Amino acid sequence: MTLRLTVIGTGYLGVNQVACLAELGYEVLGVDVDAAKIAALSEARLPFFEPGLAALLDRHVRSGRARFTTSLAQAAAFGDVHLVCVGTPQRRDGLRADVSQVRSAVDGLAPHLRRPCLVVGKSTVPVGTAAWMADRLAELAPAGSEVELAWSPEFLREGHAVDDTLRPDRLVLGVSSAAAEKTLRAVHERALDAGTPVVVTDPTTAELVKVAANSFLATKISFINAMAELCEATGADVVALADAIGHDERIGRKFLDAGLGFGGGCLPKDIRAFMARAGELGVDQALTFLREVDAINMRRRSRMVELAEEECDGVLGRRIGVLGAAFKPQSDDVRDSPALNVAAQLQLKGAHVRVFDPMAAGPAAAVFPTLDYAASAQEAAADADLVLVLTEWEEFRDLDPAVLGRVVARRRVLDGRNALDPERWRSAGWSYRALGRP
Incomplete structure (x- = not known):
């Protein structure tokens, strides 16, 4: 049957x-x-x-x-x-x-x-x-x-x-x-x-498998983002660093992409719930490291806002084009989205923020209706003093920097996902900065 x-x-x-x-x-x-x-x-x-x-x-x-x-x-x-x-x-x-x-x-x-x-x-x-x-x-x-x-x-x-x-x-x-x-x-x-x-x-071990897996992935992401902080302080390149250590089969290259950090409806809430449950069971010290994993992740968002302020000498009154609203590409999920979090912080600091996402504009507008939303990357970047790439959609990777440069007020881009080719954008006259890269 x-x-x-x-x-x-x-x-x-x-x-x-x-x-x-x-x-x-x-x-x-x-x-x-x-x-x-x-x-x-x-x-x-x-x-x-x-x-x-x-x-x-x-x-x-x-x-x-x-x-x-x-x-x-x-x-x-x-x-x-x-x-x-x-x-x-x-x-x-x-x-x-x-x-x-x-x-x-x-x-x-x-x-x-x-x-x-x-x-x-x-x-x-x-x-x-x-x-x-x-x-x-x-x-x-x-x-x-x-x-x-x-x-x-x-x-x-x-x-x-x-x-x-x-x-x-x-x-x-x-x-x-x-x-x-x-x-x-x-x-x-x-x-x-x-x-x-x-x-x-057994069922108990099976329950633990999922939260343990998500906690490990979150830890790996925050590890490389911690390395990005060190790279910014020393002038090193976190992408080359990740490539080098990723060749070690004990480590692997997956989930070593430094940038704005993780979000969505799983990793953030899962590591927090795991810590809370460990506390209830009397073994909270076993998972105290996850607090730093969470803290590193949240610092990346603040750092992106700081970089925007540095690039614009203050964002008050500046026009900023934000490319990306979903927490990851190929999704319209904006739950705990780092991209939207950064866009909202910039708006609160007085910037005029216009956001484009290929799939997530509707869900994003429901959560942050006060942000402006564009129908294309070019529209989001029009007359912008600064462009931020905050979700690594393939169409953003494929943007022609020369073409986009014709619509902006200033050719300045912050790559929050290390998704763009720095040399290609710099060759087109853009000031290019990214998290963890010189």
């Missing part, structure tokens, strides 16, 4: 799961409490941009393999495997993760589970959440011990989510029984047949 799957929560992770699992041949039912979102998804209308996802969703809404509902009772009756993909944002009152959506999903689903099934956690959660969920399912599910819990974190990257889901670089199966492992292996049969590495462990 082919398994039928439900996805609880239709945010970024959940919608991607629905579309990709349907692509793999499963019947999938997406569930959310937001009726307006469910109505839009039922018509294959995505609330965000992700390359390739809209076409995939449209295809499988039309085929009938991807459907959506607001009813957890319907989901319980439909599914053999229930994937919990709800959000866990940072709490407003501190660093901890807000797991209220996880609790609501479990408390809403469990009373309707009247037959054997597997509930799989995929959200990024504080370690210990899986144990709570298992106890809650045992307490509330009419099927009792025939309802099992497993944990299988997702490792998708925004901008590459479809490929990361269909062709993952590894699978982590956190299970408590052979039956749960067998079911998860069946769900991931195609990836396993393709030779995807798999780690089978």
